[in-house]
């Protein structure tokens with residue numbers, strides 16, 4: 001089984017969508033094996049999104065990601081990385097398929113409700129960024 005890192009972003013938490021989104025994840029057999037709620041510092045958000053440093057949307061992304069608490073989770077399942085990205089839908093919600101998390105719950109490209117790792121390498125880095133092995137079940 002494969003693991004991936006999920007973040008329910010501040011707009012999803014503000015709109016009380018934690019339960020709704022996690023219901024979809026569990027129904028998709030993306031099992032939650034670790035979870036915590038935290039309010040990211042600017043440094044934590046910048047380190048997490050280091051690959052996007054210097055891009056035009058970076059400042060807005062940091063402002064948004066630190067605007068309120070998030071829920072970070074490790075999801076486990078068959079082909080979890082790709083399948084979670086399918087359940088989330090495209091980064092830009094106007095391109096996301098109907099029925100995906102971003103189609104239903106994103107407010108904009110930046111405020112797109114959820115994050116999911118994009119490769120096994122990024123999943124390993126991102127999971128270790130937020131969790132120690134003994135926090136993952």
Ligand code: ATP
Nearest residue numbers: 052057061090091109110111112114115116117118
């Ligand atoms: P994430 O990494 O959050 O799961 P993603 O892998 O679909 O999303 P990335 O290209 O990694 O997309 O971008 C990271 C985040 O930066 C996006 O989720 C979005 O919040 C923001 N972002 C990306 N591209 C843009 C853009 N063109 N304009 C505004 N915000 C953007």
Ligand code: MG
Nearest residue numbers: 115116117118
């Ligand atoms: Mg990404």
